[in-house]
Amino acid sequence: MERVGLIDIGTVTTRAAAMDVEDGEPLFLARESRVCDLGRGVDATGQLDPEAIAAVLAMVDEALGFFAENDVHIAGCFLTSAARDAKNVEELLEPLRQRGLAPEVIEGDVEGALTFRGAAWHYPDEPLIVADLGGGSTELTYGTWEPGAENNQPANVEWVHSFELGARRLTDRFLSKNDPPARDEVFECRAYSRVTIENHLPWVGEEVTQPERLVVTGGTATSLVAMKAELEPYDPAMVQDATLTLDDVDEQCQRLASMTESERAGIVGLQPRRAGVILGGALLLGELMRATGFTKVTVSEADGLTGGCLAVYGAAHGQPGPIGFMPEVVDPSARASQ
Template sequence: MTRVACIDIGTVTARLAVADVEGGRVTRMLKQSTICNLGEGLTRTGMICEAAAGRVLACVDSYLAAARQARAPRICCTLTSAARDAGNSDALLAELAARGLHAQVIPGEVEGSLTFLGVAQDFADREILVADNGGGSTEIAVGSMGAERGLALDRVRSVDVGCRRMTEKFLSAGDPPSMADVERARRWARGMFDDAVAAEGVRELAPELMVTTGGTVTSLVAVKLGLEPYDPRRVHLAELSREDVEALLARFASATEAERAAMAGLQPKRANVILGGTIAVAALMESCGFERLTVSESDLLFGLSICAAALADGGASPLGWEPDLSELR
């Protein structure tokens, strides 16, 4: 058994995993998640603002302390869409390096591959479409993983559609936003996804099912079930129909941000972006031709932990891409 710690810094959330990995599978994981909104204002300015960077660094400090307390000997750190887009990401990377982290801004295709690796643990020998609906982008991956064939990724594509990007681009003029703005956002997302799905031949690959990860879809399950407190055991592998998603979309679209923040099952800090995220999920289901989706908690952090543990054991990453590990002291 190998224990590793992983930090993933996304556009909306920063997350920590301390995982035990054995035989290429995560056997135990402790997770923490904090809404830091690194991508705040990024669509407008193209830069990470000082306040957002400060929130992330304070969060990372607490995560480092938690990882040390959990006696994880090694740690890695990835950053995704917001850091890819921002013109001043180097300043944040320098602050992370000062804390002993070899932080990596990963391409969208690596992000999608890591997520697929995590999700596929629960779907052996099945051809699946995995979608990671994030704050700044959505990663789409199609493939399978099994004992004999191993990991087989047929397609991986990153699309710049995410809940914060959607919110800042289309949904910030009113509270609640106008139905015209909601429809504009949906048409834009549908067009982006249609182009990606056609270019990659996703429908022709005919995956059996669509599995999704990310704070939007886990929140949709939590709101549907009225989960207070949040219970990952009830969210993991839960299903949502297209009718479920459309009903939740209508509910969020007709509510103010304050009303959304008060909804059972929704983190108040996610109230600002949940409508944009739900529009993205609805558009993606339409583009890919799925009437149902399965929600997974086994996301990028699972895939990242598997790769990190393989390297820590002196082996090779199953993806080819390698996380940059540092010692935790």
């Protein structure tokens, strides 16, 4: 058994995990997330906000402290959509390097494949479409998890596409002028999301056969489950494999669209700091379901954090991850001991 760590810096949420891996099976020792909102304003300005950078680095320092206390000697650090878009991303990357990390700004297809690897192992031998609804981008990935596959590559990814659609991006673009947003702003957000997704679906061009299950990961989907069940405190076991119907999502969209951001912050089951982007994410999920033809989705707690940890573990043993991705691995304790 080996212990690996990952710091995953997303557009809305920064997350860290330590995982024990035995015979390729993941077992989380701990995982932590914080809404740092790194992508706030990036869609309009192309710049990361200094306060958001500081919030991310504070979370990273806590994660590195946890790694040191728990003998994590294999670790990776990934950044996603906001970092891909920001012109001043070096203002974040350099402090990460100074902390002994090897930060990698991963492309959308890698992000989608890692999320597929993290989510799909719960559904062996079942063709799946996995959607990762993020803050700045959304990835759709089609494939099958095949236990016992050769070369320790059970995640058979056949198709992946990254959309520039996310809870933060849509909020900034369509829903930030009024609080609550006007009806036409909500309509424009829905329409833009729907058309963008419909133009890139593999079964429309008969590249693949449409699967029977759509698995959705990310803070929007998990929050909607928690809101529906009024989970306080949040319970991952109640969220994993939960079902959201299109009626559930539409009901929450109607509710959220009628509330101010401060009112949303008081909803039981919703992290208060996610109140500013939850409507954009919920509208996106509803249009994703309509565009793909699914009236219900399976929500997964296992996601790119799981897939990323497994990729870090594989890279430490010379094994590339899904679609050939080989992350750079460091010993986070090396700098601390210098």
